[in-house]
Structure formats: C-alpha cells, structure tokens
Amino acid sequence: MKGMSIIVKTISSWVKILIFLFGIYIIIFGHLTPGGGFAGGVILACSYVLLMLAFGREFAEENLSLPIASKLDCLGALTFALIAILGLVWGGCFFVNFLYQKYLPGEPFRLISAGTIPLSNIAIGIKVGASLFLIVVLLSSFRSNGLAGKKE
Amino acid sequence: MLYTLCFLLFMIGLYCVLVKKNMVKIVIGLAVMEYAVNLFFIMAGYRTNGQAPIISPQDLAGKTEVTANFINTTVDPLPQALVLTSIVIGLGSLALMISLCVRIYEKYGTFDITEIRRLRG
Amino acid sequence: MSYRLPAFIFVPLVTAFVLPLFGKKGKSVAALLANVVTIALLALAISCLGQREVYEVGKWPIPLGINLVLDGLSCLVLVIINIVAASAMLYSTRYMEQYTAKSKYLSLFMLLVTSLNGAVLSGDIFNLFVFLEIASLTSYALVGFGCGDEELEASFKYMVLGEIASMIILFAIALVYANTGALNMAYVSKAIQTRSLNPSLTFALAFFIAGFGLKAALVPFHAWLPDAHSSAPAPVSAMLSGVFIKVLGVYALTRLIFNIFGISIPLGWILIALGVLSMVAGVFLAVGQWDFKRLLAYHSISQMGYVVIGIGMGTLILAQGGDILWASLAILGGLFHLINHAVFKSLLFLTSGSVEMSTGTRQLKQMGGLADKLPFTRATCTIASASIAGVPPFNGFWSKLILVVAAFQSRMFWLAAITVIVSLVTLISFLKVQKYIFLGELPDNLKDVKENKGTMLIAMLFLSGLCIAMGLLLLPAMKDVVLDPAVQVLTDGLGYSSKLIVAQ
Numbered sequence: 001m002k003g004m005s006i007i008v009k010t011i012s013s014w015v016k017i018l019i020f021l022f023g024i025y026i027i028i029f030g031h032l033t034p035g036g037g038f039a040g041g042v043i044l045a046c047s048y049v050l051l052m053l054a055f056g057r058e059f060a061e062e063n064l065s066l067p068i069a070s071k072l073d074c075l076g077a078l079t080f081a082l083i084a085i086l087g088l089v090w091g092g093c094f095f096v097n098f099l100y101q102k103y104l105p106g107e108p109f110r111l112i113s114a115g116t117i118p119l120s121n122i123a124i125g126i127k128v129g130a131s132l133f134l135i136v137v138l139l140s141s142f143r144s145n146g147l148a149g150k151k152e
Numbered sequence: 153m154l155y156t157l158c159f160l161l162f163m164i165g166l167y168c169v170l171v172k173k174n175m176v177k178i179v180i181g182l183a184v185m186e187y188a189v190n191l192f193f194i195m196a197g198y199r200t201n202g203q204a205p206i207i208s209p210q211d212l213a214g215k216t217e218v219t220a221n222f223i224n225t226t227v228d229p230l231p232q233a234l235v236l237t238s239i240v241i242g243l244g245s246l247a248l249m250i251s252l253c254v255r256i257y258e259k260y261g262t263f264d265i266t267e268i269r270r271l272r273g
Numbered sequence: 274m275s276y277r278l279p280a281f282i283f284v285p286l287v288t289a290f291v292l293p294l295f296g297k298k299g300k301s302v303a304a305l306l307a308n309v310v311t312i313a314l315l316a317l318a319i320s321c322l323g324q325r326e327v328y329e330v331g332k333w334p335i336p337l338g339i340n341l342v343l344d345g346l347s348c349l350v351l352v353i354i355n356i357v358a359a360s361a362m363l364y365s366t367r368y369m370e371q372y373t374a375k376s377k378y379l380s381l382f383m384l385l386v387t388s389l390n391g392a393v394l395s396g397d398i399f400n401l402f403v404f405l406e407i408a409s410l411t412s413y414a415l416v417g418f419g420c421g422d423e424e425l426e427a428s429f430k431y432m433v434l435g436e437i438a439s440m441i442i443l444f445a446i447a448l449v450y451a452n453t454g455a456l457n458m459a460y461v462s463k464a465i466q467t468r469s470l471n472p473s474l475t476f477a478l479a480f481f482i483a484g485f486g487l488k489a490a491l492v493p494f495h496a497w498l499p500d501a502h503s504s505a506p507a508p509v510s511a512m513l514s515g516v517f518i519k520v521l522g523v524y525a526l527t528r529l530i531f532n533i534f535g536i537s538i539p540l541g542w543i544l545i546a547l548g549v550l551s552m553v554a555g556v557f558l559a560v561g562q563w564d565f566k567r568l569l570a571y572h573s574i575s576q577m578g579y580v581v582i583g584i585g586m587g588t589l590i591l592a593q594g595g596d597i598l599w600a601s602l603a604i605l606g607g608l609f610h611l612i613n614h615a616v617f618k619s620l621l622f623l624t625s626g627s628v629e630m631s632t633g634t635r636q637l638k639q640m641g642g643l644a645d646k647l648p649f650t651r652a653t654c655t656i657a658s659a660s661i662a663g664v665p666p667f668n669g670f671w672s673k674l675i676l677v678v679a680a681f682q683s684r685m686f687w688l689a690a691i692t693v694i695v696s697l698v699t700l701i702s703f704l705k706v707q708k709y710i711f712l713g714e715l716p717d718n719l720k721d722v723k724e725n726k727g728t729m730l731i732a733m734l735f736l737s738g739l740c741i742a743m744g745l746l747l748l749p750a751m752k753d754v755v756l757d758p759a760v761q762v763l764t765d766g767l768g769y770s771s772k773l774i775v776a777q
Binding site: 162166169175178182185186189192193196230231234237238241244245248249252253255256259260268269270271 | 399403406410413414417420421422423425426427428429432433436437440443444447450451456499500503504
C-alpha cells in the first residue's frame with residue numbers, strides 16, 4: 001500500500017507522537033476527567049493508523065508487527081482478569097477495589113486516588129489499542145489478490 | 153417529541169436495511185439503527201437545565217459524600233456508562249460485518265445481495 | 274465456596290485469552306486445556322444443582338452494583354449448557370483438524386461458553402444484553418468459520434437479522450430504564466408491580482418478544498436458522514441449535530414474562546400462537562428437505578415450538594386463575610422438553626458431522642447403505658432419531674407425553690391433537706433420514722469410508738447415554754432436585770423480586 005506525499009509524511013511523523021501522548025493522557029486521567037480506557041485506546045490506535053495511511057501498510061507493520069500486537073491484545077485482557085482475581089484473593093470478592101479500601105486510599109482529585117480503576121483503564125487501553133490497530137491493518141490488506149492471514 | 157425523532161431515526165435505519173440492495177448500504181443502515189438506540193438511551197437520562205456529572209472540589213461534602221445540590225442538578229450518569237459499553241459492542245460488530253462484506257466480495261465478485269443466493273429452500 | 278458463581282464466567286474467559294499464547298508448537302496442549310476446562314465447568318454445574326445463591330460483584334450492594342443470581346431455572350439451564358459444551362469440545366478436537374485455524378476456533382468457542390454462562394447467571398437486564406451480544410458476535414464468527422462461499426453468505430444473513438434483534442432488545446431496555454429507573458431485575462419487577470403497565474412498558478414488552486423471538490427462531494422470525502445451522506461446522510451447529518436458541522431465546526423470554534413483567538391472558542395466547550406456528554411450519558418445511566443438516570435445522574424450529582407451547586399453556590392457565598397443578602405440569606413439560614431437545618439435537622448434529630467427515634457430502638440422495646461401514650454412527654443416530662420422534666423408552670417421549678397430558682387437562686384438545694400430528698410427521702422425516710443414509714444400496718464412490726473413532730465417538734456415546742437415561746429424571750427423587758426448583762421459580766412468578774431483595 002503506497003503512502004502519501006512528502007508533506008504528509010513529514011507532518012505526520014511529528015504529529016503521531018503527540019497523538020500517542022494524548023491517548024496516554026486520556027487513559028491515565030480516566031478516573032478524573034471524561035475518557036477512560038476505551039476512548040484512550042482508540043486514540044492510541046489512531047496514531048498507528050495515521051502512520052499506516054501516511055507511509056504505507058508495510059512501514060506500519062514493521063513498526064508494530066502483527067504477532068506482537070496479537071500478544072499485546074491477550075496480555076491486556078489477562079491483566080484485566082488478573083486485577084479482578086487479585087480482588088478475590090485480597091478482598092474477598094471479584095473486582096473489589098482492594099487498593100482503595102486497604103492499601104492506598106489516596107485523596108480525591110489526585111492522580112493516585114481511585115484504587116484499581118486507573119490500572120484497569122491502562123489494561124483496557126492497551127487491549128483496545130492493539131485490537132483496533134489489528135482490525136484496520138488486516139482490513140486494509142484485502143486487495144484484489146486476496147489475503148492469507150487471520151480472520152477477525 | 154425528541155423521543156419520537158429518535159424512533160424515526162431507528163425506522164430510517166430499518167428502512168435502509170430492508171430496501172437497499174448493496175451489502176455495504178445494509179451495514180450502514182444497521183449502524184444508523186444502533187446510533188439511534190444509543191441516542192435514545194442517553195436522552196432518557198436527561199434532566200432539563202442539568203449539568204454534566206463531573207465532580208469538582210466544591211461538590212464534595214466530606215470525603216465520600218456529594219452535596220444534595222449536585223444530585224439535584226446533574227443529569228443521570230448511569231445511561232452514559234451503559235451507552236459507552238454499547239458503543240464498544242457496536243464497534244466490534246461493525247468490524248465483523250465489514251470483514252464479512254469484504255470476504256463475500258472476494259468469493260462472489262459482487263456486492264449485490266440479489267445475486268448472492270446460493271442457499272435456497 | 275463463595276467464588277463458585279463468578280468461576281463460570283471467569284474461567285472460560287481467561288482460557289480464551291490464554292489459548293492464543295500457546296502458538297504453533299503447543300497445539301495439542303491448547304486442545305487439552307480447553308477440554309479440561311469444559312469438563313471442570315460441567316462438574317461445577319452439576320454440583321450447583323438445587324441451590325440458590327446471590328453473588329454481588331465487587332461487594333457493591335444490590336441496586337448499585339451487578340449481581341449474579343443462581344436459582345432453580347438458572348441451575349437447570351447452566352447444566353445443559355455445560356453438557357453440550359463439553360461434548361462439542363470433545364468432538365471438535367478431532368473434527369476441527371479439517372480446518373486450518375484451530376487455535377482461533379478454540380478461543381471463540383470458549384468465549385461462546387463464557388457468554389452463555391454469563392447470560393444465564395446475570396441478575397441485571399443490561400448485563401444480560403452484554404452477554405447476549407458477546408454470544409451473538411462469537412456465533413457469527415463461528416458460523417462463517419470455514420470461509421467457503423455458502424458459509425459466508427449464511428453468516429452475513431444471520432448477522433443482519435441478529436443485529437436487528439439486538440438493537441430491538443436494547444431499545445426495549447432503554448424504554449424499561451426510562452420508565453422504572455432501575456436495571457436490576459428484582460428492582461424492575463418491584464417497580465412494575467407498584468405501577469401498572471403503561472403504554473410505553475407494553476411497547477417495551479412487545480419489542481422484547483420480537484427481539485428474543487428472533488433469537489429463538491420462532492416462526493415469523495425464523496429465516497436465518499436453516500442457512501446458519503446448516504453451514505456451520507458440526508460442533509458449532511450443535512452448540513447453536515442445542516443451547517444458543519434456548520438460552521438467549523426461551524430462557525430470557527420466560528425470565529422476562531414470568532418474573533419481571535407479570536403474566537396475563539393475551540401473553541399466554543401470543544405464546545401459544547407462536548408455538549403452534551413454529552411447530553407446524555417447521556415440521557412441514559422439514560419433511561421435504563434433501564440436505565441432512567438443513568432438515569435438522571428445520572426440526573429445531575419445530576421442537577422450539579413445543580417448548581413455547583408448554584410455557585404458553587402454563588402462562589394461560591395461571592393467568593386465568595386455573596389449577597396451579599396443571600400449570601406446573603405444562604411448564605414442567607416445556608422445560609423438560611427444552612433440556613431433552615438440547616441433548617438429542619446436539620447428538621443429531623454431531624452424527625451429521627461424523628457422516629459428513631466420512632463421506633464428504635450432506636445430500637441425502639448421494640448416500641446410502643452406510644449401515645455396515647459406520648456402525649457406531651448408525652447406532653447413535655438411531656437413538657437420537659427415536660428420541661426426537663417420541664418413541665417410548667427414550668427421553669423425547671416423556672416430555673411430549675407430559676405436554677399432551679397438560680393440554681388435555683386444561684381442555685385444549687386441539688392443541689393436543691396438533692402436538693401428536695406434528696410428532697407423527699417428525700417420525701416420518703426421520704424414517705426418511707434413516708432410509709436414505711443407512712439402508713439401501715452403497716454407491717460406488719463411498720465404498721471405502723471409514724468410521725471415525727477417538728474423541729468424536731466418546732462425545733457421541735456420552736450424549737446417547739444421556740438420551741436413554743434422561744427419562745429417569747422423572748423419578749421423584751431426581752425431579753425434586755433438578756426439575757421442580759425450575760418450575761417453582763416460574764410459577765412463583767413475581768415473588769422472585771421479593772425473595773431477592775430480602776436475601777441480600
């Protein structure tokens with residue numbers, strides 16, 4: 001898949017890092033301002049999609065290869081499940097906010113305040129970002145000569 | 153009145169699914185139906201002249217309680233959380249439908265549903 | 274023991290995300306892990322029989338948080354889901370060798386089991402919707418798994434209709450929330466009891482019947498079922514036809530009508546009308562089919578009609594204020610037929626997959642005389658056909674008998690007559706299946722077919738053993754533990770909410 005002109009390539013190589021940073025901001029501050037895991041994950045995926053549109057699909061695949069994205073996907077989901085199971089081990093019930101109630105209550109409106117909620121946001125953000133990146137890259141590789149790859 | 157407009161949008165999406173012959177237009181109709189239902193759900197939680205349900209330091213009366221003024225003036229935040237889930241589900245199903253459309257185009261060579269009828273009876 | 278209920282949802286979910294990490298070298302380990310997980314879930318489900326439990330996720334009290342509820346009806350359906358899932362998983366370790374992407378199949382299958390377990394256990398309407406969506410999306414992907422021409426077409430048709438159903442259900446949930454302000458099933462039920470049904474709640478109920486009826490493949494909404502169930506791989510067809518249309522169709526509908534909205538006479542007549550249409554249309558469309566799996570899919574429609582008739586009769590008798598004994602009997606017939614149908618229909622689909630794997634075709638006219646070549650497949654297919662047609666010692670006979678007796682006792686003789694006639698036509702179509710596949714002359718190109726042994730055989734023998742033994746569930750000792758709590762939940766009706774709010 002071909003990329004675009006030199007102007008687009010230059011600007012997008014500067015802008016992609018800002019988009020990535022914005023996505024991380026939305027994920028981490030998800031318990032204080034609107035946003036959270038899913039919205040931040042979509043923005044993270046958007047930065048890679050910008051890379052794919054400007055430079056071509058092969059360049060984006062070299063940057064974040066498909067097997068690594070697949071492993072990140074599974075790891076995000078397993079981290080989320082691990083947080084829930086740790087709630088069982090240390091709190092007595094699934095998904096209990098054990099950090100808030102026992103170890104690290106924090107104060108309202110600070111970054112470290114809501115217990116396990118920021119950690120869940122980060123796990124969901126990684127998973128959604130990896131999944132959407134995979135979806136867009138694989139859908140764009142359906143050209144008229146077909147595809148050999150995974151079906152999602 | 154606004155609720156009937158939401159329902160009208162739902163019916164427009166349903167009309168698109170029933171009448172159009174191009175597969176991608178059917179998918180677009182399904183997406184319009186989904187947006188109509190999400191819009192209806194958010195509007196069900198609206199309160200006239202309400203504020204956004206974001207807590208700021210003046211709304212806290214103590215460490216874990218909010219003031220009564222906050223509860224009486226903000227819109228309902230529960231439908232907003234539910235609609236977030238619903239939008240994520242819609243994204244997943246849209247991705248699946250589009251990839252099905254692309255695969256069917258590979259096999260049958262057309263997007264027209266009247267020609268994709270090998271299963272009959 | 275307090276983590277028993279979330280384990281049904283969490284264990285398959287974690288397995289589904291761990292399985293892709295095994296990669297190419299660990300394929301047999303992945304299949305072994307999947308099998309162990311499904312069999313463990315089956316053991317856990319059987320140990321839950323006859324108990325009631327409410328589990329609050331995250332220790333949030335009931336109206337604020339999600340809760341998982343286990344009562345008689347949930348227990349019964351949970352056991353059936355796990356029986357069919359364990360058998361289908363055993364079968365698919367050998368059957369799916371024909372396809373190339375087996376590791377993805379295992380993940381998708383585990384997600385399907387997760388979502389079905391979650392839908393049965395949830396005590397919250399929106400949680401039910403989320404699990405319904407997960408189940409639907411994984412089943413769309415599984416139906417089109419082979420990526421051949423017909424499978425993709427069937428998957429697309431199924432997907433469009435299924436998504437319309439999901440949107441209709443979400444609209445109805447939004448209407449219920451706007452009217453009652455709660456999403457927990459017990460709280461919604463209490464709110465609807467304190468104020469009677471206004472027009473928008475009746476509209477929501479109509480949308481619920483349409484949406485769940487489309488998922489259950491009742492007759493005006495059945496158009497997706499023949500294509501989807503005949504094009505899917507055989508263990509997926511068994512899961513879809515044996516469990517999916519029951520959990521997401523009939524279970525959700527009965528939970529809504531009996532425990533949340535409350536029964537009434539028009540509802541009873543609507544259910545009976547839908548059931549009769551499904552029975553008659555399904556079986557008459559099935560007799561003329563020449564494709565084995567399509568014939569089985571049409572029979573699924575007709576047998577679901579039996580279940581809905583049982584429940585409709587129970588609704589009608591209770592709403593008319595009649596004798597609660599006959600209402601319980603009708604509901605018992607409906608629920609017993611639900612679990613019987615899960616067992617014998619999945620067995621039929623598994624045998625059809627075995628025949629297809631041996632001979633390479635599904636058309637009845639191209640087969641014949643396979644009785645000596647495939648002895649075990651023939652034995653299990655005969656047992657399953659006798660069950661579905663209602664031949665005496667097998668389990669289909671007992672549930673149909675209870676339905677006919679209940680119809681007689683409530684003076685609906687026409688309903689009993691229709692039930693018996695539909696049974697006869699079912700018998701005719703399965704005699705046709707037996708004749709064309711197993712008896713007759715062996716065509717030349719099928720001279721060296723071989724029997725499929727291994728895990729496929731174990732799964733089929735397990736299900737046929739269940740077919741023979743499930744008639745014993747009507748013995749009083751077993752009935753009290755397994756079937757009566759389920760009937761009790763439904764005939765209690767609106768008492769569900771008061772028990773739940775007290776029990777927190």
